[in-house]
Amino acid sequence: xxxxxxxxxxxxxxxxxxxxxxxxxxxxxxxxxxxxxxxxxxxxxxxxxxxxxxxxxxxxxxxxxxxxxxxxxxxxxxxxxxxxxxxxxxxxxxxxxxxxxxxxxxxxxxxxxxxxxxxxxxxxxxxxxxxxxxxxxxxxxxxxxxxxxxxxxxxxxxxxxxxxxxxxxxxxxxxxxxxxxxxxxxxxxxxxxxxxxxxxxxxxxxxxxxxxxxxxxxxxxxxxxxxxxxxxxxxxxxxxxxxxxxxxxxxxxxxxxxxxxxxxxxxxxxxxxx
Amino acid sequence: xxxxxxxxxxxxxxxxxxxxxxxxxxxxxxxxxxxxxxxxxxxxxxxxxxxxxxxxxxxxxxxxxxxxxxxxxxxxxxxxxxxxxxxxxxxxxxxxxxxxxxxxxxxxxxxxxxxxxxxxxxxxxxxxxxxxxxxxxxxxxxxxxxxxxxxxxxxxxxxxxxxxxxxxxxxxxxxxxxxxxxxxxxxxxxxxxxxxxxxxxxxxxxxxxxxxxxxxxxxxxxxxxxxxxxxxxxxxxxxxxxxxxxxxxxxxxxxxxxxxxxxxxxxxxxxxxxxxxxxxxxxxxxxxxxxxxxxxxxxxxxxxxxx
Numbered sequence: 001x002x003x004x005x006x007x008x009x010x011x012x013x014x015x016x017x018x019x020x021x022x023x024x025x026x027x028x029x030x031x032x033x034x035x036x037x038x039x040x041x042x043x044x045x046x047x048x049x050x051x052x053x054x055x056x057x058x059x060x061x062x063x064x065x066x067x068x069x070x071x072x073x074x075x076x077x078x079x080x081x082x083x084x085x086x087x088x089x090x091x092x093x094x095x096x097x098x099x100x101x102x103x104x105x106x107x108x109x110x111x112x113x114x115x116x117x118x119x120x121x122x123x124x125x126x127x128x129x130x131x132x133x134x135x136x137x138x139x140x141x142x143x144x145x146x147x148x149x150x151x152x153x154x155x156x157x158x159x160x161x162x163x164x165x166x167x168x169x170x171x172x173x174x175x176x177x178x179x180x181x182x183x184x185x186x187x188x189x190x191x192x193x194x195x196x197x198x199x200x201x202x203x204x205x206x207x208x209x210x211x212x213x214x215x216x217x218x219x220x221x222x223x224x225x226x227x228x229x230x231x232x233x234x235x236x237x238x239x240x241x242x243x244x245x246x247x248x249x250x251x252x253x254x255x256x257x258x259x260x261x262x263x264x265x266x267x268x269x270x271x272x273x274x
Numbered sequence: 275x276x277x278x279x280x281x282x283x284x285x286x287x288x289x290x291x292x293x294x295x296x297x298x299x300x301x302x303x304x305x306x307x308x309x310x311x312x313x314x315x316x317x318x319x320x321x322x323x324x325x326x327x328x329x330x331x332x333x334x335x336x337x338x339x340x341x342x343x344x345x346x347x348x349x350x351x352x353x354x355x356x357x358x359x360x361x362x363x364x365x366x367x368x369x370x371x372x373x374x375x376x377x378x379x380x381x382x383x384x385x386x387x388x389x390x391x392x393x394x395x396x397x398x399x400x401x402x403x404x405x406x407x408x409x410x411x412x413x414x415x416x417x418x419x420x421x422x423x424x425x426x427x428x429x430x431x432x433x434x435x436x437x438x439x440x441x442x443x444x445x446x447x448x449x450x451x452x453x454x455x456x457x458x459x460x461x462x463x464x465x466x467x468x469x470x471x472x473x474x475x476x477x478x479x480x481x482x483x484x485x486x487x488x489x490x491x492x493x494x495x496x497x498x499x500x501x502x503x504x505x506x507x508x509x510x511x512x513x514x515x516x517x518x519x520x521x522x523x524x525x526x527x528x529x530x531x532x533x534x535x536x537x538x539x540x541x542x543x544x545x546x547x548x549x550x551x552x553x554x555x556x557x558x559x560x561x562x563x564x565x566x567x568x569x570x571x572x573x574x575x576x577x578x579x580x581x
Contacts, residue, residue, distance in 0.1 A: 009389030019455070020397045023412050026423065030415070041415045043423040087310040098302040106307070113318060115567050117516045119325035119556045120540060121333075121549045126321050145317040148310055167301060177303050206405045208519040213544070227407050228523070238415070245408040252403040260396075263403070267460055268467035 027249070030242035038239035050239075058243040065218065066226050066244065073222045075136060076211075077204045080143035084151050085196055087144070092155025093185055097164070113149030120213050127214060139215040143207065147200045154266060158192035159185075195266035198259040202252050223248045322560070329557040333550035345554035354531040355539060355555075362535040362562060365450050365521075366514035372454045373510045374503065377461025382495065384462065385469045395466075399459035406456065410523025413452045414439060439525050442532040449524050449533060453517065461506045468502025469495060504574035508567065515563050536562070 022043075030038050032051035037044075059066055095106060123142065124133055132138025162185065170184045186193070208224040215222065221229070227248065230241045256263065329346070332339045349355045384395055401409065416423045417438035425435025438448040472494065480490050518537035521527065527534035527542065534542075536559045543552035 005387050006389055008383070008386075009391075012383060012388060012394055013390045016394055016397050020401065022423070023409075023416060026416060027408075027412055041418045041421040043416075043426065083313075087313065090306040091310045094302050094304070094306045098300075098304075100304075102304070102307075109314065109319075113314065115512055115563060116322060117537070117556065117559050117563055118318065119321040119553065119560070121544055121553050121556070122321035122324040122328055123317065125324065125328075126316065130316075141313060142317050145313045148314060152310070171301050177301050177306075180301055181306070202403050206403075208405075208407050208522075212541075224405060224407050227405070227411065241411065245405070245412060248408060249404050252405075253400070256396075256400060256403055264399075264463060268464050 024249075027242050027245050030238060031246045033239050035237055035239050038237075038242065041238065051243075054239050054243045055247075058240045058247070061240060062218075062229075065221065065229075066223070066247070068219070069221050069223045069226045072136070072220060073205055073224075076140055076143060076222060077201050080140045080147070080204055081197055081200050083140070083144040084147045084200055085193055088148050088151035088196070089155050089186060089189060089193070090181065091148075092152045092157075093159050093181065093189075095152070096156045096159040097167070110149045110152050113146075114153075118146060124213065134215060134217055134220065136215070136220060139211060139220075142214055143204050143210055146210070147203065151196045151200060154192055154196055155189065158189060162188050191262070192266075194259065195262040198255055198262050199266045202255060202263075205251060325553050325556050325560070328550060329554040331550045333553070334547055335549075338550075341550070345551050346558070348551065349554055349558060354534065357531055358527075358534040358536050358539045358555075359558065359562070361446055361533065362515055362537070362559070365446060365453075365517060365535055366511055366566075368447065368450045369453045369457065369514040369517075370507060370510040372450075373458050373461040374506055376454065376458050377506060378465050378499075378503075380458065380462040381465030381469055382491070385466055395463075398462055401456045402459040404456070406519040407523045409452065409456050410449075410520045413455075414524050417448060440529055442529050445525050445529060445533040449521050452524065453514070453520055456520070457510065457513065461510060464505050464509075465499060465502050468499035472498045500574075507574070508571060511566065511570070512563065515566065516559065 026043055029043070029046060030041075031054055032049050033046040033054075034048060034050055037046060037048075091106070095103060127133035127138045127142070130138070132141070166184060166188070167180060170180045175184065206224065207222075208228070211220075211222045211225050212228075215225075227241070227244055230237075230244055328338070330340060330342055332341050332344075350359070380398060384391055384398070388394075417425075419425055419435060419437040419440060422435075422438075424438065428435040436444055439445050476494050476498070477490060480494055485493070516537055517535060518541065521533060521535055521538055522541070525533045527538045536555050540552050540555040540559070543549075543555060
C-alpha cells in the first residue's frame with residue numbers, strides 16, 4: 001500500500017507535468033525570446049532572454065492598446081459582476097423563501113437561461129434600438145444578463161441554509177424588506193457572494209465571443225480581443241503575442257491562488273444534489 | 275410542519291389577522307424579481323423570440339424582407355453549412371464523452387491515497403480558468419506540423435507527425451482534443467465532489483466482503499456518483515454544442531470549412547452581412563441544443579428518483 005501510494009503518485013506527477021505544465025512553460029519561453037527566435041515556434045530555451053524588453057514593448061504596441069484593454073476589461077468585469085450579484089441574490093432569496101405560483105415559471109426561465117444559446121444578431125438589433133451597441137454600458141448589461149441564471153442557482157441553494165427565524169427576528173425589530181435583505185440576509189450570504197464574484201469574474205474576463213459581437217472597435221477592446229488582434233496584425237511577432245497571453249493569464253492565476261476553495265465550491269455545487 | 279395536529283387550531287385562529295398584515299407588507303416582495311427580469315427580458319428573451327422571426331427573413335443593414343423558410347433550406351442544402359451542423363454534433367459528443375471518461379478516471383485517482391494530490395488537483399484544474407483564446411493560440415503553435423513540439427516528440431519515436439490543424443480529416447478532432455485538455459479539470463472536480471460524498475462504510479463493507487477494485491467501481495462508485503455524472507454530461511454538452519472561441523482561435527473553421535461548427539457559421543454569416551442566415555443558424559443551434567438537452571435532463575432526473 002505504501003509503495004503503491006508513492007509509485008502511482010510519482011507517475012501521475014510526471015505525466016501531469018508533461019501534459020499540463022509544458023504548454024504553460026512554452027508560453028513563458030516564447031514570451032522571453034527575440035522575434036526571430038519566437039517565430040520558429042520551437043520548444044527551446046531562448047538564446048537571449050529578453051522577457052523584460054518584450055514586456056515593455058507589448059505594453060507600448062498600438063499606442064499602448066493593451067493598457068487600455070486592461071482598463072476596459074476591469075471596468076466590464078467589476079460592474080457586470082456587481083450587477084449580477086445584487087440582482088441574482090435578490091431573485092435567489094425570494095425564490096427560496098416564497099413558495100408561490102410564480103416559482104415554477106421562474107425556475108423554468110432560469111434553466112432556459114443556462115441552456116439556450118444567446119441569439120447574437122437579434123441582441124445587436126436590441127442594443128442598437130437602445131443606442132447601446134458598441135458601448136461599454138451595453139456590454140456590461142449583456143454580460144450581467146448572461147451570468148444571471150448560474151448565479152441565481154448558486155444563491156437559491158445557499159439561502160436554503162439560512163434559518164428563516166433570522167428573517168423573523170429582523171422583522172419583529174421593525175426592518176422593512178429592503179433593510180432585511182441588505183443588512184441581514186446579504187451579509188449572511190457572504191461565502192456564496194465570494195464564490196459568485198470569483199467564478200463570474202473569471203468568466204467575464206475570459207469572455208471573447210461577447211466583446212467580439214457587441215463591443216467591436218479599437219478604443220473599447222477588451223484583453224481577449226487584443227490577443228486576437230495581435231494574432232492577425234503582427235504575424236511575425238510571436239514573442240509579443242505570447243507575452244500578451246502570459247499577461248492575461250496572470251489575473252485568473254492570482255484569483256485561483258487566493259480563492260481556490262470558493263471556485264471549487266461554486267463549480268461543484270451541483271455534483272451532490274444534482 | 276412537524277407538530278401539525280396541535281398547531282392547526284392556533285394557526286386557524288390567527289389566520290385572518292396574518293393574511294391582512296401580509297398583504298400590507300410582505301417581507302418577501304415580488305418586486306425583488308423586477309431588476310433581474312427586466313435585464314433578462316430585454317437582453318435575452320426578446321432577442322431569442324425575435325430570432326424566430328428574423329430567421330425567416332433576408333436581413334441586411336438596411337432592410338428586412340420576409341422569405342419564409344429559405345434560410346433553413348439553404349442551411350441544409352449547402353454542403354458547407356450542413357457540414358457545420360454535423361460537426362457541432364461530433365464536437366459536442368466527442369468532447370463530452372472524453373470528459374466523462376477521463377474526468378471519472380482522474381477523480382478516482384485524485385481521491386485515492388497517493389502523494390502529491392494537492393499539486394495534481396491544482397494542475398489539472400488550472401486550465402479551466404485560463405483564456406480560451408490564449409490556450410487555442412498556444413496549442414496552435416504546439417501543433418505546428420514543422421516546428422511544433424508535438425510532432426517533434428513523435429519524430430523521436432520515428433512516428434510521422436500529421437498536420438494536426440491542416441489535415442481536413444483531423445482539424446476538428448485536434449481542436450476537440452484541446453477542448454478536452456482545457457475542460458477535463460471541471461469534470462474531474464465535479465466527480466471528486468461526488469465520490470467524496472459517498473459514505474466510506476460502503477467501500478469498507480465491500481472490501482470486507484472480498485470485492486475487488488473493479489467490482490467496487492462497478493457497483494458502488496459508478497452508481498453512487500450518478501448525480502455528478504449527470505452534472506458533467508449536462509455542463510459539457512451545453513458547452514460543447516455552443517463552442518466557438520476555441521475553434522475560431524485555432525482553425526477559423528478551416529481548412530476549407532471542415533472544422534466549422536454552427537456557432538462559427540453564425541459569426542461568418544454575420545461578418546458577411548447575411549444577418550437573416552446568421553440568425554437562422556442561431557435558431558438551428560437553439561433547436562439542436564434544446565432537442566438534445568431536454569430529453570437528457572429529463573432522463574437524468576427520472577433515474578435519480580428511481581434510486
